[in-house]
Amino acid sequence: xxxxxxxxxxxxxxxGVEFASxxxxxxxxxxxxxxxxxxLTVLEAAGxxxxxxxxxxxxxxxxxxxxxxxxxxxxxxxxxxxxxxCAELIGSNQSVILDAGTTVYHVAxxxxxxxxxxxxxxLPVANLFASANKVEVILAGGVIYPRLGVLVGPMxxxxxxxxxxxxxxxxAGGITLEGITNSHALLIDIQRxxxxxxQKIVFCLDHSKFGRQSVxxxxxxxxxxxxxxxxxxxxxxxxxxxxxxVEVILAPAPVNPAPVAAH
Amino acid sequence: xxxxxxxxxxxxxxxGVEFASxxxxxxxxxxxxxxxxxxLTVLEAAGxxxxxxxxxxxxxxxxxxxxxxxxxxxxxxxxxxxxxxCAELIGSNQSVILDAGTTVYHVAxxxxxxxxxxxxxxLPVANLFASANKVEVILAGGVIYPRLGVLVGPMxxxxxxxxxxxxxxxxAGGITLEGITNSHALLIDIQRxxxxxxQKIVFCLDHSKFGRQSVxxxxxxxxxxxxxxxxxxxxxxxxxxxxxxVEVILAPAPVNPAPVAAH
DNA sequence: ATTTATCTTGCAAATTCTTCCAAAATCTTC
DNA sequence: GAAGATTTTGGAAGAATTTGCAAGATAAAT
Numbered sequence: 001x002x003x004x005x006x007x008x009x010x011x012x013x014x015x016g017v018e019f020a021s022x023x024x025x026x027x028x029x030x031x032x033x034x035x036x037x038x039x040l041t042v043l044e045a046a047g048x049x050x051x052x053x054x055x056x057x058x059x060x061x062x063x064x065x066x067x068x069x070x071x072x073x074x075x076x077x078x079x080x081x082x083x084x085x086c087a088e089l090i091g092s093n094q095s096v097i098l099d100a101g102t103t104v105y106h107v108a109x110x111x112x113x114x115x116x117x118x119x120x121x122x123l124p125v126a127n128l129f130a131s132a133n134k135v136e137v138i139l140a141g142g143v144i145y146p147r148l149g150v151l152v153g154p155m156x157x158x159x160x161x162x163x164x165x166x167x168x169x170x171x172a173g174g175i176t177l178e179g180i181t182n183s184h185a186l187l188i189d190i191q192r193x194x195x196x197x198x199q200k201i202v203f204c205l206d207h208s209k210f211g212r213q214s215v216x217x218x219x220x221x222x223x224x225x226x227x228x229x230x231x232x233x234x235x236x237x238x239x240x241x242x243x244x245x246v247e248v249i250l251a252p253a254p255v256n257p258a259p260v261a262a263h
Numbered sequence: 264x265x266x267x268x269x270x271x272x273x274x275x276x277x278x279g280v281e282f283a284s285x286x287x288x289x290x291x292x293x294x295x296x297x298x299x300x301x302x303l304t305v306l307e308a309a310g311x312x313x314x315x316x317x318x319x320x321x322x323x324x325x326x327x328x329x330x331x332x333x334x335x336x337x338x339x340x341x342x343x344x345x346x347x348x349c350a351e352l353i354g355s356n357q358s359v360i361l362d363a364g365t366t367v368y369h370v371a372x373x374x375x376x377x378x379x380x381x382x383x384x385x386l387p388v389a390n391l392f393a394s395a396n397k398v399e400v401i402l403a404g405g406v407i408y409p410r411l412g413v414l415v416g417p418m419x420x421x422x423x424x425x426x427x428x429x430x431x432x433x434x435a436g437g438i439t440l441e442g443i444t445n446s447h448a449l450l451i452d453i454q455r456x457x458x459x460x461x462q463k464i465v466f467c468l469d470h471s472k473f474g475r476q477s478v479x480x481x482x483x484x485x486x487x488x489x490x491x492x493x494x495x496x497x498x499x500x501x502x503x504x505x506x507x508x509v510e511v512i513l514a515p516a517p518v519n520p521a522p523v524a525a526h
Numbered sequence: 527a528t529t530t531a532t533c534t535t536g537c538a539a540a541t542t543c544t545t546c547c548a549a550a551a552t553c554t555t556c
Numbered sequence: 557g558a559a560g561a562t563t564t565t566g567g568a569a570g571a572a573t574t575t576g577c578a579a580g581a582t583a584a585a586t
Binding site (some may be wrong): 018020021049052053054055057072123127129130131132133136137138140141142143144146149151153155156159195 | 264265266267271288345349386389390392399400401402403404405406407409412414416418419421
């Protein structure tokens with residue numbers, strides 16, 4: 001294995017786990033801790049990660065659409081606007097499949113008045129409605145994937161394959177004119193099952209997802225009925241999507257900034 | 264585990280429980296309270312939580328009732344003692360079914376070190392482990408029953424009927440020599456499925472359940488392998504249970520708030 | 527006012543980081 | 557191909573950081 005390849009593997013591994021100790025990395029790539037140290041120094045200078053005492057950390061864990069923290073501040077206001085706009089697409093008493101993912105979580109926050117029937121595999125979404133009596137929430141079973149708070153595995157896939165719903169509101173890692181991709185291979189099967197289960201497919205993607213491509217392809221644009229994004233989405237790509245028959249909804253920019261926690 | 268990772272886990276754990284004591288946090292991440300103190304100071308400066316006397320609290324309480332309802336319930340200390348005693352019955356790498364119910368929730372709090380495989384239909388239990396990597400948690404699917412944070416319905420029953428586990432740790436509404444009863448009729452089917460799925464059946468019942476009868480009969484004493492209760496359980500009934508071959512474990516009374524004679 | 531619990535501070539032990547050096551691997555030149 | 561130069565790798569010693577403990581200070585409880 002070349003040094004380049006090794007650095008690449010360190011990067012990739014770190015993307016998956018967010019944190020890793022020196023020992024862990026050195027075992028994973030099969031070199032001494034000294035070499036890993038040197039690699040980390042180079043990679044940090046290149047800006048792809050951040051060293052910490054005892055290991056290293058990814059630079060922008062927040063850009064992970066499926067990160068567990070439901071109230072992450074990363075593009076909070078944009079996601080909130082998207083959530084509001086997307087919730088308006090839902091009619092009363094419709095059955096809605098909600099994907100896991102922070103943007104979709106914000107949609108959920110605005111769904112309570114619609115009193116729909118909700119199906120999800122996201123623990124944060126389930127918690128959100130757990131005390132609300134207006135909404136009936138069905139949680140798919142499965143194994144809890146710790147970092148993300150998502151239920152995964154064959155049980156989850158099976159649950160969605162048996163389901164039928166009016167709308168599916170989905171997250172993803174990236175969108176281009178070639179289609180929609182996602183970074184978490186574990187979720188792809190589940191998302192495909194969701195797509196099959198719902199009549200209408202809506203993707204909620206903030207502008208940072210536009211033009212990005214993640215590792216695993218999820219579906220083509222022909223499957224997508226609508227995309228809800230914020231007003232900072234690149235105009236050319238929005239136009240391109242509309243040309244291909246996808247309805248694109250631009251959520252209006254939020255008036256006031258996100259409430260920053262001041263102590 | 265790196266320091267960075269540890270801080271992240273503290274944050275995540277706190278998101279789940281809203282408030283946690285120093286002791287609790289230090290056990291969860293496996294370092295001394297001194298180190299947790301230092302971490303909390305850093306995290307507070309970073310604005311992600313708020314320190315309090317004796318622990319720390321999240322900034323934006325989302326009043327997630329589940330993680331919390333188990334906490335401020337009455338007979339907290341008895342349940343905590345039962346939880347600790349019951350957790351000791353579980354061996355490493357065993358598969359455990361956890362019923363919904365506050366007493367069983369306290370068992371879950373002490374299970375993390377055992378690193379078992381956990382199957383449950385309780386959202387609070389799922390949330391408890393959502394950020395812990397040591398434990399594999401399988402959540403049964405189903406409809407969320409709002410007030411209790413439990414998954415119910417045919418999906419849940421079916422999930423447990425397909426399952427096999429070493430131990431089932433159960434809650435109930437009452438116990439007499441005639442058997443065990445429960446007040447939530449909705450849960451009876453699910454509990455019966457749990458009983459079928461597990462080889463060993465353990466009931467966790469604080470002393471207030473002894474001699475009580477709820478509306479729906481759940482099972483006879485012959486199905487029960489062990490009962491964990493606190494030291495205030497009525498002696499005659501305990502003796503009666505033992506005569507019938509049920510192992511009864513009396514959790515030692517909690518150490519704390521015994522009124523110290525200060526003259 | 528006393529007692530208890532919790533917090534801060536200082537310090538020694540342990541861990542991790544940097545820097546340097548020799549061995550191994552790779553590249554250059556013939 | 558082979559010999560020498562260059563780069564890379566793995567390890568070791570000292571510097572820096574982090575951790576856990578203990579004693580005094582502070583805050584809550586009774």
